[in-house]
Amino acid sequence: MLLAGLATLPLAGCDDTGGQAGPPMVVAGGNPERGREAIRQLGCGSCHVIPGISGANSTVGPPLRAVARQAYIGGVVPNLPENLVRWIRDPQAVQPQTAMPDVGATEREARDIAAYLYTLRGGRGLL
């Protein structure tokens, strides 16, 4: 009874800090709306699950449900805006062994895509 009542409280995630925390996850010059389009054009969804992109539900690469909260990019470098942009532009420069292909994104496309990906914050929903 008591538990059920408590459970209906908003299940505030770790995000509920009431203050500023962490490195700023803002991509200079990135536009999330253009990023969404670039993601479609470059076919990112043929390998990744990407919320908000229709048809992006492939499991070849890891799902991109919570990019804004990931600790690392490619498993090797900290998740920071410039690292993410570099990863999208030239994954092998970040992790030479990676299976992620260089999809030929321009600098601007990479910035826009990174800006879109940083809108994805995951969350496990209600249990």
Next chain:
Amino acid sequence: MASLLPLALLGLLGCEEGAGSGLPVGGGIGDPARGRLALGQYGCIACHQVPGMTGPEAHVGPSLHDVARRRYVAGVLPNTPENMLSWILRPQEIAPRTAMPDMGVKEQHARDIVAYLYTRS
């Protein structure tokens, strides 16, 4: 829960059929129930979200929810139970710069973890 059971059975079936089904399968490599225990006792859930396990909403390592359907282990090796086993045992040998630490997992426990991951996801 109920929907996972047929999947788990499928996984076991697929193993007997051998390669060619496209999906790597874990049944036979270890004991999934022991694997669940090991995933908790080696602290895997501190960094990874693991299907069927209770823990923090971790984003340090990738979620392991659909790990059986991924094409690669750690983004570098084809996803097979054997490669996953090597990765858990010696991540730095496979990807020297990876942030995943060597957790000192004993081989039998790693086998059980692989079995759990491929039957539950």
Next chain:
Amino acid sequence: MRKVAITVVAVLAVEAAVAAAWIYSGFYPIAATQQHLPITYAVIETAYNRSIARYAASVGEPPDLAQPGLLPEGLRHYQDHCAQCHGAPGVAPAPFSLGMTPVPPPIVGIARHRTPAQIFWVIKHGVKMSGMLGWELKLEDAEIWAIVALVTRMPTMTPIAYQEMVRSFGVPPPEAACPTVAAAARSADAVPAAGECL
């Protein structure tokens, strides 16, 4: 109206009795090898997050966390007191801490969602029933802030950068940082002495 009140009281009393019987029976699984129910976990986690947010609000303004000297000092304390349970970028915690329930969170990502004041508060006061002790009587506030300075820097470090920093500051590695220790832990009979690299 009185009937309603009596009914409510009676129902509450029965619930309390059932709850007490359940607790006293010993059936509650206290084993650390057994997972919490998702609902139990969610309730405790919510209480934890809300409590930290509330009580950390009373922590004053942090000192300048970028001041020189703070990082080496924080690293020394971190390696001495924290890395054993929480690991570090690319470094596993010591084998003894693996298997705690709740599992000690990896610190690499903590500063992405906690403010410096919150990190300070948790280090200083600890967390009940979690294994996280309060360091209030063991470390000075300034020393805790030095640890906070390091922790807030961690989300920007590669594992290699962390190792290089440890080397360049001349800080001895925690036992779990010895690669041979993790390997030795695999065989049950070869457990290295604390603090020793094999």
